[in-house]
Structures are given as C-alpha cells and as structure tokens.
Amino acid sequence: MKKELSITIIVLMGLLISTHALAKEKKIKFGKVSIEEVEMKIYELDTSATAVILYERGYYDGINHQYVQFRRIKILKKEGYFMADNKFYASATSTFKGKTYNLENGKIVESKLGKSSIFKEKMWEYSYVYNVAMPDVKVGSVIDIEMKYAGFPSIWYFQKSIPVVKSEIELGDSDNLTFRKQIGGIIRPKEVGRNHWMAVNVPAFISEAYLSSDKNYRTRIEFDISETHFPGYYPMEYAYSWKSIDNLLDKRSSFGKALIWSNSFLNKYVKEIEATAGNETEKVKMAVETIKSLVEYNGSKRVGISEDNLSIVLDEKEGNSADINLMLIALLRKLDIETYPLVMSSRSNGMLHPVNPSLWKLDYVLAYAKVDGKFMPLDATSDLLPYDMLPIRCLNYNGQVLDGKGTQRISLIPQKKYAKRTYYDLSIDDNMTLTGKVSFKKAAYAAYSFRIDFEDYLSKQDYVDNLMDKYDGIAITDFSIENINELDKPISEKYDAEIEDVVIMMDNQAYINMFMFEQIEENPFKSEERKYPVDFTYTRANVGTIRIKLPENFTVAELPDPVNITLPEKAAQFSMMYQFSNNVLTLNYKLLINRVVFGEDVYANIKEFYGLVVSNQSKPVIININE
Template identity: 40%
Template sequence: MKINIWICIFQIALFVSQTCLGAKDPVKFGKVTIEELEMKEYLPDPDAAAVVLCSYGYYDNKSHYFTHVFRVKILKKEGYNFANRKFRVSQKSSIKGNTYNLVDGKVVVDKLSRESIYKERITEDFCVVNVAMPNVREGSVIDLHIHYFGFPWNWYFQEDVPVVWSELRIDKPHYIRFRETFFGNEPLYIRENNRWVAKDVPAFEEEPFMTSRENYITKFEFDILSISIPGYFREYSVSWESVSKILMENRQFGSVLNSGSYLNKVAKGINSKYQTQEAKIVAALDFVHETIEFNGRDRYTAKCHTLSGARDEGIGNSADINLTLIRLLEKLDFEVYPVVLSTKENGILSLVYASFQRLNYVLAYVKIGDGFVLVDGTDKYLPYYMLPKKCLNWKGRLVDKDASRWIDINTAYKDDQLSYYELSLQKDLSLTGKLSYIKMDYAAYDIRKKLENYNSIDEYVEYLTKGHPDIEIIDAKITGIEDVYGPVKEEYEVRITNHAQSIGNTVYLTMTLLEKIEDNPFKAEERRYPIDLNYPVLHRGVVKISLPEYFIVEEIPEQVHLLLPNNDATFTFSISNINNTIMLNYKLAVNKELFLETEYGDLKAFYNEVVNKESEPIIITVK
C-alpha cells in the first residue's frame, strides 16, 4: 500500500510544539488600501509598468501547508502580463484572487473565477497553475492567495518589475532536511534563521543573448534532501546518484521505460528493412514523429504510466516522445540511456547540488559506432545528430540504475551560410541579377522552421518583399526543404532599388545587402551576464557587381582582417575591381558560443568594426 509521507509528517507534527513566528504579517489577502488603489507611479522607478507591492510566503510546520500572498499594482498597459501568472503548487492546493479597481471613487472587486484557473499536472507530486485575473486595467491592484500542501520549491525576491517588499518565512520542520540555494546579486534586507526579507528590489533587466534569467535573478531554490520520521527514511536530492535512483523508481519515468510492448512490431519492421545504425535511428525518429505530435511542453516525466498513452492520443510532451524513442532504440539493440537536463530558459544544473526542480527535459543518449550521440525526437526539422537550441545548456545527467554521470551538452554544428550574389548596376542605379544561398546545419534548420509558417514559396516571397520593399523578387526557387540531412538552397532573381545613392556625378554603393549587420547587437556600455550565442556562426559570401563602362570606380574600402583573442571570432572583408567588375569576399566566423561578461568589451568593439566596415561605400563617378 502506498503511504503518503507528507500526511505522516503532518500527523506527527500535530503533537510537536513549534516555535511561533513573532513578526507581524506584512500583508493580508483582501485588505487592499485606498492608497494602493490611488497610486499613479512608483517613485524609485517612474517608468515601471507595474510594481509588486508585497510578496509574502510562509510555511507552517504544524499543518505542512505553504501560503503565498502576492499583491501587484498595475501602472501601465505594459504591466497587463501580471494578469496571467503561473505558480507551481502541489496536487492538493487552493487559489483565490481579486482584482481591485477604483471607479468613481468606489472600490470595485472582481473575483477570480474557477474557469480562469487552469491546473496542469506535471508529476504525481506537483502541477503548474495558470490564473487569468479578471478586469485588469491601468490602476488595478491584483491580490492572489495561493495555498498548497507541502514544502515550497522556490521563492523569488526579484521580478521583472520593482518589488517593494518580499518576505519568506519557514517554520523549519524537524523531519525534513532541506537545502536553500541563493541566486542573484540583490542583497537581502533581513536574513534570519527562519525569515528572509528583500526590500525595494529593482526590476530584473534581461540582457540580449542571456543564457537564462533563472541563473541570475534574486531568489531561493529549495531542495528536499531527506525525510526522516520514526520508521521511515528516504533520501531525495542528497546527490545526483540519489536523484537517478529515484527517477528509475518513478512511475512516470523508470516504469515507463519498461512499457511499450507495441514497439516490438515496430522494431521488427525497422530491423528487417534497414541494415546500418544510422538508417535505423532515422527510421525510429520518423516513427516517433509520425506517431506522437509534440504539444510544446518540456518535461522530464511522461504524462502517463505507460508509453501507450501518448501513442493512443497521438500527442505528448517532450518526455512522452523521447522516452518512446529510447524504448524503441533499446528494442533495436542500441545501447541507449536517458539523459535528464534543464533547458536554457529553466537555468543550468549545478554540478554540486542535486535538484529535481531544475530538471525539465530528457534526451536519448545513443551509442553509434565507437561514440555516443544525444538525440531528440520532438522536432522533425532536426537531423538526429543536432539538438534543439533550448537543450544546448552545458551539461545533463545520465540516468541508469548502475551508474550516473555527467554528459556534456554542446554542439559542433553552426549557423552555417554561404552566399553568392551576381548583379549588374543599371543606368537608373538599380541592381539586377541573382542572389543565391546555401544554408547548412542550424541555418538550414532556421529556414525550414520559417517556411513551415507559409503555405507556399510564393507566400514566403511575399513576406520577404514586405520586409524589404526595395527588393523586387522576379523569380524564386528553394530546394532541399524536405531533406533535413542536406542543405537548403535558395535562388532569387531580383531587381533592387534605392541601394546605390547618387549625389551629383558621384555614386555611393555598398557591397553588402541582406547579410549586412545593420546595428551592433551589443550596445550597452557594460555587461553583467555572459553572452550566449547558442552555437558558433560561419557566414561566408561573394558579391559580384558588374558596372557599365561609363561608371568609373574612384575608391574602394580597404580590406580588413579582424581577430579576437584566442581566435574566438574573425572577420575578413576584401574588395577588388577587375575590368569594372567589383568583387567582395567576406567571412564572419564566431568560433565559440559562450563569451564571459569580461570579454564583452572586445566582442562589442569587434561588432562595431564589422558594422562600420560593411557600411563603407564604393565611390563611383559617372563619365
């Protein structure tokens, strides 16, 4: 018989005397003041679209319930996103909420309805609750009360808007051993044994090309290490080895990997048709893509206790898909293991501190020949040897009943693009000719995903011309879309206007077109966090522009070769003029995907020079 250990703790805790928390509660649900309703701006940050007036959480060891009261003031329309919030709670929970507005001097209250609360079960232990608050407008005050059975997973002292007061109290349990891990740069105002307060916390500001806000925002993460009561002891996040053991015992993970008898027939068919390991993996992926549609939810546990659930419904989360793939590969006699990880948005895993709550994805780790490859089955546009960008998040943990170890999660594949332009400058200063591209690896993936949103090539061409009104696309041809293991080739016959500019008898012509970097993506003077580009970049190209004989080239930009320390990035730009045909050869290579904040100054300066060089014109006179 399955024992609910939390109920056992609750029953024992009733007989144990607990120390009362003496500090007064900073906020009471439903007790909104006129001052809060009349508030027009937050003086320390007048541009703030909203401000968290108070976020207060407390864990009661007697009842083993956690309560969170969250109050936010909406100041501008940009703050309306606070009307829709997600909270992680246990299966046993209750939520209530009110929206307060001041209308003609009177307080109007709109209650959160049951229809506006949506619970999504993640595992047997917890779910995510989505709430949509009613009648939110500029000036509204939103009040939420979240109450659930169990210990909190995390606590955010900082939000994307300023926080006036954030307080957490933990009536520390005698039978639960836990670890709190502090993240972020904002100091705490009060830090006591069982009470933590942050005051007047500035809004968290994301930077371009950040890994994840979850790595840097000021917060606590809690992990239960063990539970010990008379007659019962269980370890949880003591070590990554214990996490692996628990996962293999979990009904939505380990047990699922022992199901899937329907895959026997599938494996038999694949084995009879294909001989090589590579062909069998491709066939296994094709089967998974055709059988289970990805619902967009990143999970490390399946939604059911068997693999047949997702098969029958024809749709599933990432774990439904990848655990099915792992089981099918096992039946095809591959050596394969699950690797659990945290996606980029969810934050990186700690090598030191094991954590269930950081996990939200699982991949297949497959032996092919003499090596292993990480494989994901959620995206039909990725070849088996390439991972989604969101999974390229440093390290994952191999899960096995006998051994558990770290697996590097990176990629040797690039945003790889080759361009070739052959154009002629006309008397009216328009450019006519052909633009050709060969896109490989992640560049090919990006164009395939983009084309998925259009019903035809013509519709995609229409989109391109809207974004570039000076380019008339006369004809277009795109090949290689269906074969994800090859490049995508694009060819366009074009007429381009307003690219060459004239002043009197002088024409100014820049050689870069669609590939030109218009603005430096790194504009800030300083950088607080590392720069994550996902993967290396390699963009190469040749641009040929033929000039009529009555055009005379007076000046061309000097060639340049830029190089960052350790060859981390290079840029080559060289223009020549032979018989009135101007030719540009260029190459931009960013050879690593992660730059530390200390390298930001060099990277910013590098891109400044690239932007400036690509903007330098050729100077031409007319006879």
C-alpha cells in the same frame, strides 16, 4: 507499520511567491488593500514601470509541512496586463484565493477569482502547474493572490521582469526534512533571521541580447530537499545526490516504470527497422523518424509522461517531451541500442547547477544512445531537424545521464554551427538598378532557423512575397527553394532579383554599400557593462561573396580598406576584402563566432568587436561616373 511517504507531500514546486508593501513596516494581509495602493499612478523609483509587485511573501510552516504564497500586484499601464495571468507550481490539492480591486466612483470595488479561471495541468506524479487568470484587470487595479499547499517551496524569485517593492521568504524549522539552498543573481538578498531572507526596492530585470535565460541571473534562492524522515514513514533521499534522484525517478510510473513495461506496441516498428537498416546509425536514424511520425510534440516540456503508459500516448498521437523521448528510449532498447535517459533543464527554464543535484529543476528528458561506439543525445520532438541535432530548447549547457550506476554529467553545447553562405552576382543597369542572381546555402542551425520561419507561410510563393515586403526595393522575378523537407541537406535558395535604392547618386558619383541586405546595421550590445555572459547558443559562420558588374563609364574612386579583426584565441573573427578588376567589384567577407559563451569579463571585447563590424560594413564603395 511504516510506509513510503507520498511524493505529493514532498517534492512539490513553489515558484514565485507573494506580494505587497510600500516600504512601510506594517503587516500586509490578503484582502486588506489601502486606498493609497488603489490610487497609486506611478512607481517613483521606476516611472517607466508598467506594473509593480508591491509585496510578496512566502512562508513554510515546518511543523505542519505547509507552504503559503501571497502576492500583491499593482497595474500601472495597459502594457502591464500580462501580470493578470499568474503561473504557480504546486500539488494536486493546492488551494487558491484571489481578488482584483478597482476604484469606482471613489470606492474600492473587488472582483473575486472564480474556479473557472484556474487552469491545472499535470507535470508528473503529484506535481502540477496552475495558470491563474485574474478577473476585471485594468489600469489602476490592485491584485491579491494567495496559494496554499502541503509541501516545500522549490524557488523564490526576489527579482522579476517588473520592479519589486518588497519580497521575503521564511522557512520555519522542521525536524522532518533537510534541504539545500543556492542563492543566485546579481543583487543579493539580506538574511534578516534564521532561514528568512528579504530584498527591497528590487529593480526589474532588463534582458539583453544573446541571453540564455533570465532565470539564470535574476536574484533568487533555489531549494532542494535532500532527504525526509517523517514519523511513520521510511526515510527517503531526494536531491541528496544524482544517484538518489536516479533511484527516485526509476520508481516513478511516469518515468522509470514506463520503460520497464513491455511496450509491445513498438514491436512491429522494430521489425520494420531491422528489415531495412544496415547498421546502427541507420537504426537510430529510423527510430527517431519513426517516433516523430507516431507522436506529435504538443509543446509541453516535461520529465514524466502524461498518460498511464506509453501505449496510451501512442493512441493519443500527441505528447509532451517525455512522452516522445521515453518512447524513443524504449524503441532503441528493443533495437539493442544501448540507451539511457538524459534528464535536463530546458534552456528557458535555466541551467542546472554545475555541482549540486536538483530534482525540481528537471523539465526535459532526452535519449542518450551509443551509436557505432560513441554516445550521443537524441530528441524526437522536432520535425524540422535531422536525427543528430537538438532543438534550441535543449541547448542548455549540460544534462545528467541516469545510467543506473552513478550518473554522469554530459555537455549539451552543440557541435554543429549556424552556417550560412551568401552569393550575389549582379550588374548595374542604366536606371541604377541592380539585376542578377542572389543565392544562399544554409546548413545545420541556419537551415533549422529557415525551416522554423518557413512554417509560417502557406507556400514558397507566400514566403517570397514576404521577402519582397520585408526588404524595401527588391523585386524577385524567379526563384527556387530546395531541400525544405530533406533535413540532412542544407537549404538552397536561388533568386533572380532586381534591387533598387542601393546605388545612391550624388553629383557625378555613386555610393554603393555592397553588404546590402547582409549588413548588420547596429551593435546588439548596448550596455556599457554586462554582469552576465553573452550566449550565442551555437557557433556561427556567415561567409559571403558579392559581385557587381559596373557599366563601362564607371571607375572606382575609393574602396574601403581590407579589414581583419580577430579576438584572442580566435573566439570571433571578421574580415572583408574589396577588389576591382575588369569592371567587376567583388566583396569577400567572413563573420565567425567560434565560441558559444563569452564571460562578462570579456564583454567589452565582444561589444567592441561588433562595433567594428557595424562600422566597417557601413562603409560604401565610391564610384566616379564619367561622361
């Protein structure tokens, strides 16, 4: 009798992979470390490298449906110790072995990986993440790690944050499954045989400013099983289409079945909301706030719940992103709000392919609710955001709505921006100190950024004390900070301040940079060229007015010229205008980023734009001081 093949055996994830090889064509095996490798001091192709992967190999045995990863790492500097901690995605029954090799008194000494150094966390049914901490790692160590499990790999990274001498993956033929591959990255691996790819002397991936995730651009091959047909089991579709993924997830106890259960524990909250809310918007807002109050987010990004059902999650009072947002979906449905799961890959996990469906790439789920006739994505994991905004981890281009019909792709590029308005009203005293008031209004993602920062402080006074430590020359004598907990309102900051070292005296002239603490001092874009997009996460509006009242014996010798810089299609704009009237200097400025993503083909434009912003913001007002 045929039975359904366990997902344990199929969908498993196999990130990263193997290790070793010094560019020599010799057989590299676990535990066979040479004296040359242990004595190695630097990596000649990148002498700044803190560690290097000497060899990695992944092999899928299609006959026995088994995957093996082997990785060999050389630690060159203390800064490379992070490579002692390795993460793997695999099945519940994965096996590991590992050794650390060090040179002591001219001999190679090995330390074995113990079971207590392997930490296992469930992601969803049959899929786990393992954190492996290697023992006795020091400068000069060589590390070997090997992992085996029954299953198929999901991704192979040829490129990492450290150099890779040699990396290869080979998939043996299988009559029992079909898969789809997607090759990505700037450096292309070489196909050296049937389903066998290799790359040698791969440089470390260097991250740059405003990068969404390096996982989008590192050299890699992504694999997804389309369907399986193992003897004695029913044929099954996996990532054959988004519809097949929808069907698969719908059958999982950690996903679809969690929403089918009665979830009667939510009924009392339904009554409370219905008794108070006057319309759908109020219902949705109260539902999001209710879930936030019931379950605290534990930081784990998952697409399946962590417990057997949502009632247990409530009892635990904390949970992963799926625990929280599937509970939100259940509550909204009880409130008769049309709501579907929206599955996605979180920002740090890399984007979903624009066309090809992927099961293993999914690590997050949102609620997608129809509110007053319009659908919107909802997330209840952050106490620092209003109900209609998503945390940055969710701002990853798009996600897939699983509506039980045909599924649909939804944009997750935010409509709200980072909005900051600045106002300085100062005067210069006899000691050339600026005194007066400084205020900020921060809305949407600017308010979110403030609230994230503010969480690190014990009180408002603690936050203000840190500001005075952070910015040289400022003394804050009084302050008010409002709307920290009123998430629908912008943050309001008002300070009475004394600011020194802004007025620079030279002979009988004074030089004042009126941008003061708002100045962008250096261009964030350093490279001459860029091979991947610039991603600002959200649009931005930074607008300000700075006024300085001058003493009667001060006259303006030179004001910087007005500036108005605009990129094509108004993708970015910068303007500044200085005025002098009634002994008051006024600067009005505006810096707008009106597009979230700039392709690499216009990188030169955005780099030049920021270069002009930095250059113009550095120009001082020159003042004559009359006797």
